[in-house]
Amino acid sequence: MNIKNIYYFTTSSRAFIIQMVFTLNAIYYVSQAGLNPLQLVLVGTIMELSILLFEIPTGLVADFFGRKKSLVIGTFIIGAAHLLEGSFPEFWAIAVGSALWGIGWTFISGAEQAWIADELENKSLDQVFLKGAQYSSFGAFTGIIVSVLIATVFSVQITILIAGSLLVLLAIITLMIMPETKFVTISRENHSNFRQILLALKGGVSQIKGNTVLVAIAAITLFWGLASEGFDRLWGAHFIGSFSLAEEDSIYWFGSFYAIAFLLNIAVLKVVEINMKARYATILLLANSVLSFAMLFFAFTGNFLIAVLLYWTIATLRNINYPLMSVMTNERLQSQGRATAISMFGQLDALGQVAGGPLVGIIALYTSINGGIAFSAILIIPTLYFLWKMRKVA
Numbered sequence: 481m482n483i484k485n486i487y488y489f490t491t492s493s494r495a496f497i498i499q500m501v502f503t504l505n506a507i508y509y510v511s512q513a514g515l516n517p518l519q520l521v522l523v524g525t526i527m528e529l530s531i532l533l534f535e536i537p538t539g540l541v542a543d544f545f546g547r548k549k550s551l552v553i554g555t556f557i558i559g560a561a562h563l564l565e566g567s568f569p570e571f572w573a574i575a576v577g578s579a580l581w582g583i584g585w586t587f588i589s590g591a592e593q594a595w596i597a598d599e600l601e602n603k604s605l606d607q608v609f610l611k612g613a614q615y616s617s618f619g620a621f622t623g624i625i626v627s628v629l630i631a632t633v634f635s636v637q638i639t640i641l642i643a644g645s646l647l648v649l650l651a652i653i654t655l656m657i658m659p660e661t662k663f664v665t666i667s668r669e670n671h672s673n674f675r676q677i678l679l680a681l682k683g684g685v686s687q688i689k690g691n692t693v694l695v696a697i698a699a700i701t702l703f704w705g706l707a708s709e710g711f712d713r714l715w716g717a718h719f720i721g722s723f724s725l726a727e728e729d730s731i732y733w734f735g736s737f738y739a740i741a742f743l744l745n746i747a748v749l750k751v752v753e754i755n756m757k758a759r760y761a762t763i764l765l766l767a768n769s770v771l772s773f774a775m776l777f778f779a780f781t782g783n784f785l786i787a788v789l790l791y792w793t794i795a796t797l798r799n800i801n802y803p804l805m806s807v808m809t810n811e812r813l814q815s816q817g818r819a820t821a822i823s824m825f826g827q828l829d830a831l832g833q834v835a836g837g838p839l840v841g842i843i844a845l846y847t848s849i850n851g852g853i854a855f856s857a858i859l860i861i862p863t864l865y866f867l868w869k870m871r872k873v874a
Contacts, residue, residue, distance in 0.1 A: 483599045484608060486658055491592070491612050492619030493650055494555065499623035500643040501562055503738050504636045506716025507730045512636065513569040517849055520713040521841025523571075523578050528709060528833035530582030535830060538586040539823025547595035548660040552651050554587025559647030566640030582830075590822035597810050598662040606807045610753040613803035614746050621742040628735035636731070691812050696866045697805060701825050704801065705832020707859035710840025710852050711775060715791065718849050723784050737788065741795035748796055749803065760804040765867035768860055771797040775857035779850045 509515045515523065542550040558581055565577030596612075597605060630639040716734065719725055725733060752763060771794060778790040813821050836859060844852025 483596070483659070487592075487596045487608065488612055488615045490551070490650070490654055490658065492615040494588075494619075494647070495616035496619035496623040496626075497643050497646045497650065498558070499620035499738065500627040500630075500646075501640050503624050503627045503734055504631055504639055504731065506720070507734060508569065508636045508640065509574065510717055510720055511730070513571060513574060515571060515574070517714065517717060517844045517852070518841045519571055520717060521710060521837045521844070521852075523574055524709045524713045525834055525837035525841070526575050527578040527582040528705070528830045528837060530579040531586050531830035532827055532834050534583050534586040535589070535823045535827040538583075539590045539821075539826075541587065542591035542594060542823075546660055546663050547591040547598070548654075548658050548663075550587045550591035551595065551658070552655045554584045554591070555647055555654060556651035557581075557584030557587065559644045559649075559651065560584075562640055562644030562647065564644075566637055566644055569637060586823070586826065589826045593806055593810055593822055595658075595660065595663075597813075599659075601662065605810055607753065609803045609806050609810075610749055613799075614749050614753075617742045617746045617749070617799065621739055621746075624735050624738045624742070628731055631731050693808065693870060694812055696870050697809055698825060698828055700805070700863045700866050701828045702832045703859060703863045705829040706836035707832075707856050707863075708798075708829075709833035709837035710844070710856040711794075713837070714840070714844055714849050714852050714856075715778075715794075718779075718853060719787070719791075721849060722782075723787070737791055737795070741792050741799070744792060744796040745799040748800055752800065752804070760808055761867055761870040764801065764804055765864060765871055767797045767800055768863055768867060772857050772860040772864075775860070776854055779853035779857065 509520060509523065538550060538554070541553075561577040561580035561584060564580065565574045567573065593609075596608060600608065627639050627643075630642060719733070719737075720730060752760075774790050774793045774797070778787060778794060781787050781790065809822065809825065836856075840852045840855055843855050
């Protein structure tokens with residue numbers, strides 16, 4: 481198996497397994513664990529707080545000790561997190577599981593991009609990231625079908641437990657099949673460990689500060705974080721509460737929501753890959769303009785079918801942000817210290833989500849879920865300014 485195929489396999493397999501949980505966790509949180517709107521957002525905030533605290537340390541792990549080790553550790557921790565939350569349908573277990581999930585994800589986020597960029601020596605990154613996103617979308621689509629089948633035959637809780645077990649297995653497989661031939665540690669023998677950490681952090685900051693596009697990407701990442709957490713935690717509750725979906729019906733509807741969204745995402749990414757190379761800032765500007773309006777209308781529509789169509793639009797547009805931004809980011813970063821620099825962007829996203837999540841949750845608690853989603857839509861608008869400024873150079 482060549483390097484690209486290993487990358488496609490690991491990313492799509494992880495997307496497949498994680499989507500088994502994400503398809504049903506809104507049902508699990510609301511119908512079985514009985515979480516209220518503020519608790520729903522707090523679960524996400526706890527996850528993002530753990531990302532905020534651990535993103536840089538785990539990025540340093542990837543840069544000092546290897547991207548492969550970081551990926552294996554992260555996948556294992558996420559598996560353990562799902563096993564915990566699936567074992568106890570209570571707020572405390574879900575909260576602790578979310579914290580573990582966030583820590584696990586920080587081991588993966590910068591390391592995976594840095595690993596493939598290093599192994600390919602920065603060649604054809606746009607093609608690899610876009611194709612990887614398509615494979616991940618297909619994996620997630622398959623995970624939706626499998627999760628609905630398992631939940632129908634057994635239960636939502638059993639589905640989450642199976643997914644956790646599969647992630648632990650994937651960690652073992654990754655350890656066995658993933659090569660690491662181009663990694664160069666940033667460790668320096670003539671410096672203390674603390675000095676080396678400071679130098680790594682300084683290097684990551686200097687890479688970002690020295691490039692106007694990376695500075696703009698940093699600002700966009702922060703606002704995406706502010707906007708995303710509230711929507712992630714409230715859209716499912718909006719469907720269940722506003723349209724009175726029963727638990728057994730929710731399983732099929734949520735499966736359909738995710739499945740169609742991922743098929744649309746695959747199609748859109750393919751169009752971008754073939755026809756719109758090197759115009760990514762313009763694409764993101766148009767996508768996020770439509771996204772903010774779609775979220776606003778989604779918040780207040782009383783028509784179920786219109787809400788479904790708007791959700792598919794929102795999910796499709798949101799899922800093109802990450803691969804396109806990854807291309808623009810990695811093309812401008814040096815190999816040494818790449819994972820640490822990428823982790824800084826992840827930390828900005830987490831900071832936004834930690835700040836934006838509780839604010840949206842409080843608005844939703846004291847007004848309505850609709851109001852919380854609408855406020856999330858408004859938080860996207862500042863990104864349009866930075867994308868407009870970037871469109872001529874990225």
